[in-house]
Amino acid sequence: MTTYTRILSFxxxxxxxxxxxxxxxxxxxxxxxxxxxxxxxQIPRIIKPTISFEKLDSSDIDKKVREMSIKNEPLFKIxxxxxxxxxxxxxxxxxxxxxxxxxxxxxxxxxxxLGYKPRNLVLNPINLVEIFQSILVLxxxxxxxxxxxxxxxxxxxxISTIKSILxxxxxxxxxxxxxxxxxxxxxxxxxxxxxxxxxxLDIVGAKGLNGQGGSDSHRISTLNIVQLNPDKVIIMSCGFxxxxxxxxYHKIKDSNWDSLRANKNREIYLxxxxxFFSKPNPRIVTGIEILSKxxxxxxxxxxxIPNSSFxxx
Numbered sequence: 001m002t003t004y005t006r007i008l009s010f011x012x013x014x015x016x017x018x019x020x021x022x023x024x025x026x027x028x029x030x031x032x033x034x035x036x037x038x039x040x041x042q043i044p045r046i047i048k049p050t051i052s053f054e055k056l057d058s059s060d061i062d063k064k065v066r067e068m069s070i071k072n073e074p075l076f077k078i079x080x081x082x083x084x085x086x087x088x089x090x091x092x093x094x095x096x097x098x099x100x101x102x103x104x105x106x107x108x109x110x111x112x113x114l115g116y117k118p119r120n121l122v123l124n125p126i127n128l129v130e131i132f133q134s135i136l137v138l139x140x141x142x143x144x145x146x147x148x149x150x151x152x153x154x155x156x157x158x159i160s161t162i163k164s165i166l167x168x169x170x171x172x173x174x175x176x177x178x179x180x181x182x183x184x185x186x187x188x189x190x191x192x193x194x195x196x197x198x199x200x201l202d203i204v205g206a207k208g209l210n211g212q213g214g215s216d217s218h219r220i221s222t223l224n225i226v227q228l229n230p231d232k233v234i235i236m237s238c239g240f241x242x243x244x245x246x247x248x249y250h251k252i253k254d255s256n257w258d259s260l261r262a263n264k265n266r267e268i269y270l271x272x273x274x275x276f277f278s279k280p281n282p283r284i285v286t287g288i289e290i291l292s293k294x295x296x297x298x299x300x301x302x303x304x305i306p307n308s309s310f311x312x313x
Contacts, residue, residue: 002119004090004142008046008083010106013281014092014123015040017135020151020282021144028086031076033239036275036283046079046086047106058237058248059188076106080113091120092138125280127214128199132156134280155285159203162292162303166205171299174205181206181295182230182262185217185238185278187248192220193236196284197277204292204300206232222256233262234294234310236273242311245270249313268313269294276309 008029009015015034018027024039029046050073053061068075095104111117121141125131132152139148165171181201185193192210194217201208209228217238237245249270262268271277271294276287290309292300 002089004119006086006088006090008086008088008091008110009034010047010091010093011123012036013131013134013279014138016279016281016283017138017148017151018142020135021139021142021147023142023144028088029079029082036281044079044082044086046082048077048079050074050077053239057188057251058186062186062189074105078106078109078113083110083113087114088118090141091118093120093122094124095122123280126195128196128203128284130214131196131280131284135282151282155282158285159288162203162288162300165292165299165303166296171296174296174299178205178207179231179295180209180228181232181234182209182225182228183234183236184220185236185273187235187237187245187252190220190222190225191217191238193217193277196280197236200277200284200288200291201295203288204295206291206295222254226256226259229260230262231265232267232269232294233260234269234271234291236271236277238278239274241272241274242270242308245273246311266312269310270313271310272308275306 005026006028007026009018009027010031012031012033015027015030016036018024019037019040027043030040030043031047032045032049034040051064056064091107091110093107107120123134123137125134135152136148139145166175183193183197183201185191194211194215196213198208198210198215199213201210209230235245235249237248257263271290276283276290286305289303289305292303293305294310
């Protein structure tokens, strides 16, 4: 078993897992998106975006990313001097999304900067099962298999609690007429949330309109949303907190949207996606608990969730 002493995390979810495993002492560099737990903010940022996404709305971000992709312009800037100083023996990365986190190009650039190739552990979970597997894979890599299994078992226990509540005798009627629930992870243009979100909807007993677990997020027109006519819409704009999503939501000006059943019944919700939905980390289970409160508020009245986890429009 290789003993690592200088880790670079190009993946926010991996940063969180490393902290959960109590190994933050060997975490020497992270990205601008590694903001949880708060102690992660004290670790040097070795990757930053080349543009200020915070100053753009969802439409501008979509256009800018497409434009930069066509021109083959980098989305991320690497701190060359800091990486050389750290001399990492392990890099944790992903190659599933070139926008969410540093991608293959940044990894190769890092190799070029260093003049050698440290171990590169690639984690690409696309559904809930694979999120748990990624925790175990990282735990084994860092010689913390037992601790990672403990984390996974605790997360699974919380999911089992959700399922057991749904199947209590006084709640069985809920699964007869399940509400149609749609989760959107982008607003301009609209994107139907994929990957692990369909799995999350299944666990809370919703009639999910987001397809199968593991599928990519994909663009959807307002007309298609109207045709599906969800009972509840949950807006989880990728990487956004509630305040930013709320600002984006107020820009929706579409008469078709106004005709939605969810809109008429005031069943549109905003969640803190950046914390609990858009990253494949252990807090995804908190996201499941949040969904349970939205889908069946009475049945899950006693489930505890963080303050300000969601708001109803």
